Amino acid sequence: MTEQEQALKVLRDQIDSIDKQIHLLLNQRASCAQRVAEVKQQFQGEEIAVFYRPEREAQVLKRVMERNEGPLADKEVARLFREIMSVCLALEKPMRVAFLGPEGTFTQQAALKHFGHSAESAPMNSLDQVFREVEAGAAHYGVVPIENSSEGMATHTLDLFKRFNLRICGELELKIHHHLLVQEKTDSASIRRIYAHQESFAQCHSWLDAHYPHAEHITVSSNAEGARLASKEVGTAAIAGDMAMSLYQLEVLERNIEDQPDNTTRFLIIGDQDVGASGDDKTSILMSAHDKPGVLYSLLEPFHRHGISLTRIETRPAGQGGWSYMFYIDFEGHVDDPKVQKVLSELESGSVELKLLGSYPKAVL
C-alpha cells in the first residue's frame, strides 16, 4: 500500500464506522416516527389523524440550524434534515401534494423544497384545480405562488382564497433563477425564437433586450412547457429553471438571466388543517369593506394599538359591484396569541367581513 492509500484507508474506515452509526440512528428515528403515527391514530382516530405537523417541522429545522457548528453550512444540514423528516412522514402516511403543472415548474421545485422528495407531487392544469383537488381531499396539500419580489402579488391566488374554504398551513421562499436553455450544440447566433411564461419574460426583459433584441418572444402557459417545446425545435430557446432543464435534457446557454439577482417567489401551502403555534408564526386574513372615508385606517388601527406588525397588505376589488374592496393582510403572530385574538374580535365587531386564512410557521428554509 502506498502512503496515500494508507492515509485514505484510515479515513475511509472512520467514514464506514460513522455511516454505520448514522444508519442505525436513522432507523431508530424512523421507528419513533412510526410510533408517533400510532399515537396520533389512537387519540385522533384513524381517518382524521393529522400526520403532517408544519409547526413541529419548523422547530426541528430551526434547532438544527441553531446548533450547527459546521463545517456543513446551516442551510445544507437543514436540507438533509428536511429529507429525513420527509421519509419519516412518508412512513407515517404518504403525502400527495398538488401543484400547478406541468412537471418541472418552479412550483414543483417549491413543493419538493418544502415537503422533501418522499412526498408525491401531483401536477394540476390550473391554480383552481390545485385548490379543488385539496378541497376534495384528493391531495393532502397544495402549493401555490403568492408573490414575487419583482412582479408583486399573484392576484389570481388571492381571489381563490375567497372562493375556497381552505387554510394556509405554511409558506416558503424560493430563489427564482432563470436560465436560457437550448438543445445540445446550439449557439446563440442561431436563436430566432424564445419560449417562456409571461412572468419570466417580464423578469428577464432587460437582459433579453440587451442580448436577443431580435428574437421572437412566444408566451406559453408555463416555463416547463416552453422547455418542452424548445427541446423539439431547432433555432429556439426557453427561459426556465433547473428542473425543467434536466427534465427535457436541455443545456444552459446563459445562467441566471433574471434582471433582479435576488428574484424570489413566495409560495403558500394550502390544506384543511389548523396549524399549532411554532413560536415564530404568521397569520393571514381576508377582509372586505365598503369604500368610505377612513376605512383603511379603521382596519389597520387595531393592529397598531396592539403592537402587531403587518408584513403584507394587498387591496383587491371585492367583485360584488359597487366600490367594495377586499384586503389581504399578513401579520406576525398566531391566532392562539391573546393579542391576535383581541385584534380579530375587534375587527369582526366592526363593519367588516373577515375570513381567517390561517396561522402558520414563518418560512425556515
Ligand SMILES: O=C(O)C(=O)C[C@]1(C(=O)O)C=C[C@@H](O)C=C1
Ligand atoms: O412530530 C411529529 O408529529 C411527527 O410526525 C414526526 C415528524 C419528524 O419526522 O420529525 C414527521 C412528520 C411531521 O410533519 C413532523 C415531524
